[in-house]
Amino acid sequence: MSVEVIAIGGYQEVGKNMTAVKVGEDVIIFDMGIHLDRISMHEDTDIDRMHSLDLIERGVIPDDTLMKDVDGKVKGIIFSHGHLDHIGAVAKLAHRYDAPLIGTPYTAALIEKQIKGERKFKVNNPIRPLNAGSKLKLSKDITLEFVQSTHSIPQAVFPVLHTPEGIIVYALDFKFDNHQKVSPPPDYKRLRELGREGVLALIVETTNSTNYNEVKTHSERIARNILEDVMRGPLQEKTGMIVTTFSSHVERVQAIADIAKKSHREIFFLGRSMERFCGIAQKLGILKLPKNASIYGSPKAINRALLRADEDRANYLLVTTGHQGEPDALLPRIANGRTPFNIKKGDNVIISAPIIPNPTNAANRHIMERRLKLKGARIYPNAHVSGHAGREDHREFLRMLKPQHIIPAHGDLTMLSAYAELAEEEGYRIGYDIHILRNAQAQVFKS
Amino acid sequence: MSVEVIAIGGYQEVGKNMTAVKVGEDVIIFDMGIHLDRISMHEDTDIDRMHSLDLIERGVIPDDTLMKDVDGKVKGIIFSHGHLDHIGAVAKLAHRYDAPLIGTPYTAALIEKQIKGERKFKVNNPIRPLNAGSKLKLSKDITLEFVQSTHSIPQAVFPVLHTPEGIIVYALDFKFDNHQKVSPPPDYKRLRELGREGVLALIVETTNSTNYNEVKTHSERIARNILEDVMRGPLQEKTGMIVTTFSSHVERVQAIADIAKKSHREIFFLGRSMERFCGIAQKLGILKLPKNASIYGSPKAINRALLRADEDRANYLLVTTGHQGEPDALLPRIANGRTPFNIKKGDNVIISAPIIPNPTNAANRHIMERRLKLKGARIYPNAHVSGHAGREDHREFLRMLKPQHIIPAHGDLTMLSAYAELAEEEGYRIGYDIHILRNAQAQVFKS
């Protein structure tokens, strides 16, 4: 029985991840993501109303048209976690496959939301939540297992396929974090067991593979400690206070809420995506907000909240979207004077996010920060830690899993290459058991 | 008789240059520029209709309100060259002073154009052209002299004041270039003579003072040679061809025209500012375009030209505005598909300009280049040399002039400081004879 890994998206860029694995006649698909960069290149795009072929041509979603030549039956579409570069294309692509959509409960709820927002296509695939630590038989030959992972969103897992030819591990995206409060640590024990059982192939993210400086990614505990020190003063001052972070980073949102809980300030989480990600997390019992916290997502509710905060600035903490300075998000609009909340001299703005590296973000963020500063705000950038494994984390991962074959993914050629050099240090060889694929290429493992 | 140098603008930023010099009861003003950065921070601004006080508050033009406290009579407003960061505020500020506007003929023509475009203020100051190498008596005690300089625009000069207390040299902006075709080399001989006569104070630009790598700025001959090599292939190919550069950089425009002259291609210079700067330069006999070249500035004429070039791409060379990727300029609009000229696979785009360092430019340029590449264009960035003196050029300048006092200008504190360290190497001392001023500060030289 042959096993084939087909690179559909995310092998030449950071984004629009999608990979197919063919085991005999059965096909499994991992992730259906969008390429966020490309969207911002065509800002006028109303993606909800667009056809998938247009989006493929523009490079926004993976080009899965090659799947029509893949001879086999799709048995499941599996999502590793709920970030948009992994689930964002589900509403555009899933309806072409007669197969269930599988993710952890939080991921599944986000997929459902994604499908509901779609205007062009009708997506009727069943959605099957599966918990970390559980298994699901997908076909006679293939059983799916979700192994607990950690990342910068709750309920991230390593989806693992048990096949007659060996185990296939899909490791997009993860970090090794033993100190998250919302999520348990990765299931190292199970990973080591898999290694002993025999891993045929590892498909693995490479986001931090070119970072030779921070080789073991800092834990969320570090972010929490930094936030504690940075927020302490501002919470006590009689000035306005804003924190901005990733809406989907529930662990971070929880940390902000926990730190602010004991202060006299009322906490407003503001923004449409804040409502989406945190609202669902709250409903599923993942996020536990204190009594003095509320989430507002509709423009009207946000404006009302901002108005209250503007009039009584010492008594509110605003947690907003907009950390990249993207012009239509909330914080940039506040910076721009387009909301009822007016920045005043001495207001504190804490940015719990990095600049996601690309020149547009750098410019947007720069403009936002400068506008805030011109209005007198103090800015604390970069209260953040990465959500992706570092080089030495990857090395440990390889030692746990001992895969026969490695397919680096989720990056451009430079990142895949940097990962490959790491794997070479561990005894693998490019072209033999390390396979660098380009989108639309496939690797067959003979049995 | 006391001499006082008053820093009005450009002492905390690159832009909005303006300096006053008071000699006894007479006051001389140098330059009235805008801060281009600040405008792009408030993109919706229609500057032609705005009041100067609004513009001052936004940091777009120099804050000359302090001049009301300066006890003396303004005898002349002198412009060193025609770039907007030196003349761009003339229409907003000059009418407050009862004094003539003085510049070289090309600079004077640009000032006139600037004033004509103004909608808010009526500027009636007389405009007095003065040639490099000439003198003009401004008051009983002060004679102005224009000493030939070189920069990235024609007819740049060092304005020099002869006063009873010594000579004052205003050296914003210059490079030492012995190989320009449009402009003669700087008048080193006269500079040395001034040094022997006795320079009381030198006010000097610092743009390249933090560049420790290219310490003698490359001549325009280098840019010409680079362009020759880069343009040779594209001129012969049967594909579309675009060069973009600074409209005001007539030397560069001349070089592009000279290189393309012998090719079979017709040359179109396109863009409103291209028409302004090159049109005037042509009328004054500075720019000499070959027969196969035309300039188009109106939207209609540009569109017609682009349409012709699109249909017969092998036979045209387009020279356009838009090298910074600024969204409304021509090349970015071409990149965006918003003009009749469609980029096709193999078209060559040569960018004869650096990215003027700031994150917005970096982002705009990046987006423009990526769009051009997605459409199949080959891009040749950075066919350019700087227009500002390097550290070793500055050292030679100091040795020529031997000024008693030095006031570094045209930069932020880091740039002024880097220049000051250079001057220290030449025997000056910060706080004694090197004076670092902030906007609105003044330095008095007792006689």
Next chain:
Amino acid sequence: MSVEVIAIGGYQEVGKNMTAVKVGEDVIIFDMGIHLDRISMHEDTDIDRMHSLDLIERGVIPDDTLMKDVDGKVKGIIFSHGHLDHIGAVAKLAHRYDAPLIGTPYTAALIEKQIKGERKFKVNNPIRPLNAGSKLKLSKDITLEFVQSTHSIPQAVFPVLHTPEGIIVYALDFKFDNHQKVSPPPDYKRLRELGREGVLALIVETTNSTNYNEVKTHSERIARNILEDVMRGPLQEKTGMIVTTFSSHVERVQAIADIAKKSHREIFFLGRSMERFCGIAQKLGILKLPKNASIYGSPKAINRALLRADEDRANYLLVTTGHQGEPDALLPRIANGRTPFNIKKGDNVIISAPIIPNPTNAANRHIMERRLKLKGARIYPNAHVSGHAGREDHREFLRMLKPQHIIPAHGDLTMLSAYAELAEEEGYRIGYDIHILRNAQAQVFKS
């Protein structure tokens, strides 16, 4: 009564700090440091045997010859903390002044050690330990107070002079760290009181003033957490394990010991300076090593320890000098194969220090790391946090102290300027109440 601040060293470089303050006829000196860079430029230098004038000429120690023109009597030489750029020149310069040497007990012990090592000069000045929180009358008009600070060495203080003209605060070097285990947090309450009493002048370090990214310096708690995560795996593995850090960074050394305490490994602290700094700290009860830890400083003892560790690598943790890769320090010598401890495949090397930015360090560190990697070691660089206040820490400091005058120190012109711009944001003005001095310049505050 006039007050004068005289910049002697450290106002044009990071290193060789020395400042004099003249109050009426009394003179107080702060710090006598060396410039470490300059020593490594003349590697063959045997500094212990050299004369101070030679060292002055080479730029290694502050040029205090100008003090002969200062009309007044030196009443005390005060040391802020025990780093070599603050105390390293004491044995070369102190004997010229008839005044006591004053520091906290740990600093005083290090000064004593410094003087004992001297071969050229006989230094007989009395050494007076003074605790943080205590005062000492230095003359009729001047009382010294030590206010608790935090830095990357124990018992760092803000030396404060109470004078008839107001308070003078000397703030070289500090960070605001509320989570050190060896040192209590800074005495914010006392700093605020001083602000209310009236601070005439603040002399302040500027190390991190150009860091716009980490604006509140991370606490040592962060370093401890990072080390915990990084050391956990290696402590359990059966391979060799080395940690390298600053010998004087007792807080860090304590953290390393605490983390390793519960492991099965025996801990060896190795290196001459490790013995000096940690030995004294241990004797004074500052550093509390666990039972499974020993310190070895002599070449013979070090070799014996390395031999034992080499034979039984799984059972030892080596904590060594040499984090900058400086060729004669221990870790680079291990990397080079010149010690009895041979690096083997899988050994873990943790570098709890940054590259102190200069090209020689970058090269040495690079070579060391590459040699270690060639031998199979895994390297974890940069498990570290800074010991210097960030921009927003400085802003808070200014708000606490509300000084009338500010003199930025401990940096080159770029760093002093960056600090000055921060002070401008807080309402100060360069040239009025912010004074940028060069070595050998003085600032007089008239009363």
Next chain:
Amino acid sequence: MSVEVIAIGGYQEVGKNMTAVKVGEDVIIFDMGIHLDRISMHEDTDIDRMHSLDLIERGVIPDDTLMKDVDGKVKGIIFSHGHLDHIGAVAKLAHRYDAPLIGTPYTAALIEKQIKGERKFKVNNPIRPLNAGSKLKLSKDITLEFVQSTHSIPQAVFPVLHTPEGIIVYALDFKFDNHQKVSPPPDYKRLRELGREGVLALIVETTNSTNYNEVKTHSERIARNILEDVMRGPLQEKTGMIVTTFSSHVERVQAIADIAKKSHREIFFLGRSMERFCGIAQKLGILKLPKNASIYGSPKAINRALLRADEDRANYLLVTTGHQGEPDALLPRIANGRTPFNIKKGDNVIISAPIIPNPTNAANRHIMERRLKLKGARIYPNAHVSGHAGREDHREFLRMLKPQHIIPAHGDLTMLSAYAELAEEEGYRIGYDIHILRNAQAQVFKS
């Protein structure tokens, strides 16, 4: 008949280039270079006396031990040009093969010199000079052709193999330079003919493949113009004057001599390698020095020359080795005060070389420049242009040759990958017709 390309060295690093091509039963070897970095890692190495196996283990020379498993007869060892990373291992490796050493006359002379210096091995292979534009039959099936190229050393060629299966082009190292004085431009016409005849495989250097800024490498004309401007002032001043550049860069040496020819200064070319490379070039009529120039290579002659120049500094121009600051080379020793020539205030030092990027060079160069500056010299760094093709040069090269297969070489994985992405833009695909090899891997082209 199968064709196989075997990567021996230079496929994971910049240096120690060596590639074998097997055509049927015949084997051709290209280049035998050393890895300069690795030598400087083991500074105490006396390479002339060392055995090849030691050098292989240390990574200094290519590991050609795999050649014993290659079933075939070596018919020729071909050298593309005379740089040490291409010929430096000839004396250690060539004697194992019963085959002639083939290079252009200048390359052949340098090989001869290399072999004469060897102490460990006896190398008796015949040396066969072959001119650019000539052919040589190597076996029944294989004919070698040397096609004129340009690089930063004279007589660089593209060695081309004509085989029954198609043409194989070896393109290490080259640039497209139409303005060299010592060397004619590349033979573009012949390259296009080869493309029409059918190129089976291109083995190609990738040095500048990650440079997205200078995409068409500047011609030597640029370097000459820069040198003219930079040298003009110093030649006239009455101070000492030094230029340092690559000894083997005869084109540059010629330019320096030409510029200085008309000055009153006598020109001394100083240094052992200066004598080697320039002496041979002079003997072969490649380098034409003016009457006022001499070359000195022995320590005694150099010292005598330096003494003369020291006493009469206004009348000499010294052209020395040591541009990387390598401690034993001449210029660093002058900077260090270890020669009879003492740097004095105002002496001019022009560095016509980049920092070859690695931290040791950066440190050495930094220390050298600082020492020179401390002694009062003015330094002009970076009067240089690259000797390697830029991305758009590579694109044109591909369009000329239209190879069926591409093997990027002479770089680490990042550089090979960056080249591969360029080739993808031209329609090739990684894994199909772009082959990324690691040292010791081979690629077979079936016929």
